Amino acid sequence: MAGLTGGDPSLLRRINSAVVLHALRATDSATLTEITRVTGLSRPTVEGVVEGLIEAGLVVEAAADESTARRQGRPARRFRFRAEAGHLLGLEIGPHRVAALLSDLDGRVIGAQAKDVDENAPADERLERLRTAVAELLRRAGVARGSLRAVGAATPGIVEADGTVRLGTALPGWTGLGLGERLGRSFKCPVLVENDANAAAVAEHWKGAARESDDIVFVLAGLSPGAGALIGGRLHRGYGGAAGEIGALHLLGRDVTPETLLSTTDQPLHPLDEQAVARVFAEAREGDERARAAVERYLQRLVHDVAALVLALDPELVVIGGWAAGLDGVLEPLRRELARYCLRPPRVTLSLLGEAAVATGALRLALDHVEEQLFAVEGATARR
Amino acid sequence: MAGLTGGDPSLLRRINSAVVLHALRATDSATLTEITRVTGLSRPTVEGVVEGLIEAGLVVEAAADESTARRQGRPARRFRFRAEAGHLLGLEIGPHRVAALLSDLDGRVIGAQAKDVDENAPADERLERLRTAVAELLRRAGVARGSLRAVGAATPGIVEADGTVRLGTALPGWTGLGLGERLGRSFKCPVLVENDANAAAVAEHWKGAARESDDIVFVLAGLSPGAGALIGGRLHRGYGGAAGEIGALHLLGRDVTPETLLSTTDQPLHPLDEQAVARVFAEAREGDERARAAVERYLQRLVHDVAALVLALDPELVVIGGWAAGLDGVLEPLRRELARYCLRPPRVTLSLLGEAAVATGALRLALDHVEEQLFAVEGATARR
The missing domain is CATH 3.30.420.40 (ATPase, nucleotide binding domain)
Incomplete structure (x- = not known):
């Protein structure tokens, strides 16, 4: 274990810089004494590292706190992370x-x-x-x-x-x-x-509906739904970057496409025509029978696709985003069906970030x- | 980073023990000089660690190699890991x-x-x-x-x-x-x-069909298939240990159960009656039309379940085990359908370990x- 006791001095310098930056970033500002205490580094080491970080533009001396100055004469210098660097x-x-x-x-x-x-x-x-x-x-x-x-x-x-x-x-x-x-x-x-x-x-894990959970599936619902999954807080991309591409699942059962499911005419919708989709949903809300049946067919498909993901991955939480997040009542059927068929049904919630996600x-x-x-x-x- | 340069001496001893054990386990036997070279530890440290491991029963002096002894007089002592400990x-x-x-x-x-x-x-x-x-x-x-x-x-x-x-x-x-x-x-x-x-x-990753791959799905095919997945070489259990339990997927489409799909009578098979299943497959091989149709229905279901896993996880390799591994021609339809519908189809192979898996x-x-x-x-x- 020579690497642990001896080691490369430049690597050690980088580690110490990272440790000091990490500590400064977790607070508004800190004195050298505070940094020394939090990091466990020696005072001379902290002084050298902070000097280097100031030269690199990543750290700056914080404005003096006048109330402290008045009370104690010359206050200790404070330093802060330059997020604007x-x-x-x-x-x-x-x-x-x-x-x-x-x-x-x-x-x-x-x-x-x-x-x-x-x-x-x-x-x-x-x-x-x-x-x-x-x-x-x-x-x-x-x-x-x-x-x-x-x-x-x-x-x-x-x-x-x-x-x-x-x-x-x-x-x-x-x-x-x-x-x-x-x-x-x-x-x-x-x-x-x-x-x-x-x-x-x-995004939902960072500042949206999934902040409290590390095992999530995000469903970007559209006519062809895609999904992203975090496992233990880390993005699961799959071996070839194709994980979560469940849009093709319906093809296997030789089922009709979502574009056809959601159509209220004999013609399928255009896959990217979100306005046409919105019209169908609006008509369904207004009680149009044909539109309601179309929406019902679409929801069943969505439930099936989400269930496939849930059975495969067993997440703690499913977040529904994309335009289906705007649907009245997409959550209830999803929760109900997942509870029926999944051995351990996850929580289901809507995206908090919406189109910013x-x-x-x-x-x-x-x-x-x-x-x-x-x-x-x-x-x-x-x-x- | 005080922990890297100073540190707890008993932790250091444990680390050094682990390092020496690791080195010994990778070879039949080694001299103290060889251990010193491989581990980067000092000679006195290696001597102390090996002595401790001998006391713990994990290392033993290897039998002297007589040819070396004859050639060189007194040969260097050799040590080996006691796998039988x-x-x-x-x-x-x-x-x-x-x-x-x-x-x-x-x-x-x-x-x-x-x-x-x-x-x-x-x-x-x-x-x-x-x-x-x-x-x-x-x-x-x-x-x-x-x-x-x-x-x-x-x-x-x-x-x-x-x-x-x-x-x-x-x-x-x-x-x-x-x-x-x-x-x-x-x-x-x-x-x-x-x-x-x-x-x-x-098991298949350790000594079976998936030794070369770290991103795999193993399908334990039966009337109700289950699956296990390794992601980056590590078992993916899911948030509640339920990952891969795809057997319930068919329920969502309100489809009939595998027991019914595989039946050649009006009665579903018993879910655990593997002999009845084997009979259906045997009859299909002998050309019985009803049995062939039943097997075809079953394979379509299996393809669908496996495709759901593949689309969700995007593995490099799918290993088929369980009794379906004994099916004639389960691989070809699986490969064909996955190639059609998966955006990046994985390799598909049969279990090597069979019932020992x-x-x-x-x-x-x-x-x-x-x-x-x-x-x-x-x-x-x-x-x-």
Whole structure:
């Protein structure tokens, strides 16, 4: 165990920096004495580390507290984490809109921008809309592009580890697109690409309906539902990034598609026509028999798909998002059927973040990346 | 990071012991010089640790190699891990049989015993059969009960972390049974209880069809299929231990049960009557039209259940076990349908361990427990 008792001095310096940053980030500000106490490091070590962090722009001396100054003469110097030392973007690229969230290094959102985009827009046009939204957002917030430390982007489809969309039928020209590489041209920092339902699951766990649970399934309900799952608080992507893509399940039983189930005419709905879907739901609420039957068929399908996920994964909590979250009475049939057929039925709740979930999750993934760089040196943070 | 540079001397001793044991276990025998080189520990430290391990009975001086002795005069003393210093049991408690595997501390199987049991036998009788099998096995192998370091047991049903069967409909009197506690009365060592499909997944990963993959689903196919999944090499139990219990999925579509699907008469099969099932499959092979239609219906159901798991989890590999593993042609339809409907179809293969899978997995879980105690001190082993 030579590595534990001797070891690389530069590694030790990085570990100590991470430990001090971690401590400072958990509080408004702290004196050197307080940092020494919390971290267990020696006073000279803390002084050296804080000096280095100030040089790196990550720590700054906090404004003197005047009341303390008056009472005690010269107060001890206080230091704080500079959350404004860098920024993060969370991007959503969907069929009907692109959206961007901007935050500081604490993950505090300081600006948002969204733009509609035509569902038939080719990939270039969709990405151009996104670039425009990002440029406007940065300009309005007064944040320089060079201040960005990481960008997260979420989109429908199966996304490879390198940011390539392996399969994305919801957006034209999406399958095979090197999305990470394309987005990377606009930024000097790392760009992380994730499936939209996966990102939404992360978002609900961070600041939505799943804050209290580490084992969740998020269902992004639409005509073709997708899902994201956290297991033990970590995103479960699957071996090939395709976990949770339950939209194809109905095909196996040779059942009709959701587009047909939800139709009140002899023609199936267009898979991306959310307004047509909303009309059917509105008609059902107003008592239209044909619409009610269509909605009932759709709910049965949703229950089946969610049950498949629940039986496979056994989560503590299921969060329903996407447009089905706006449905009257989607929760009750889900709870009832899951209680009937699942050996251990999970709690079922609606998304708290609504349409912000996907971009929020993308932002959180960017934040995870930066935190990993700043705070976690060979698991030092995790063990404390 | 005081803990890394200073630290508790007894913890350090345990870490060093674990490191030396780990090194010895990876080889037939080693000299002190070799251990020093492999572990990076100092010669006096290695000498002290080896002495302690000899006192604990875990290490012994290996027999002198005579050829070396002749060549070099007095050869360096060699030491080896005493795999015979303790033993492990892997138990299967199923509807029709109980089985036990006995191994040494290397997981090498040194004996096996199985007994038939009536599917209607009450819990007490079933456990008594198991106790008899274990007693016979230990006696035949000449292993004292006190030599057992851990016992793993696998059984159908949802098993709580404390070894209680939360739900187990396949065996009479099983739901609510404190199985871990009941088994614990026969042993002084820890007893670990696990779901049978989960155990089989672990077994196929250890020494079966899934040795090369860390992301697998094992399907224990029967009239009501269960499944176990490994994610990143680790068993995924689910929040309440119910992950993979896909047998209830067909109920959601209001579909008929597998017992009815597989029947060639107007009466459903008995859920546990494997011989009746075998007859249907045999008749189908002989060309009986009604039996062929029944088998076809059953395979479609199995494909649907497996597809639900695959879409939810996205494994690299699906291993089919249970009695369906004996079916002619279960693989081809599965592969064909998964390729059609899964966005990233996994490889599909048959179990290599057959009916030994469940007990073998239980044994591996017992071995994991012992290795954790012997070799892993705060992750020291994992990092090397």
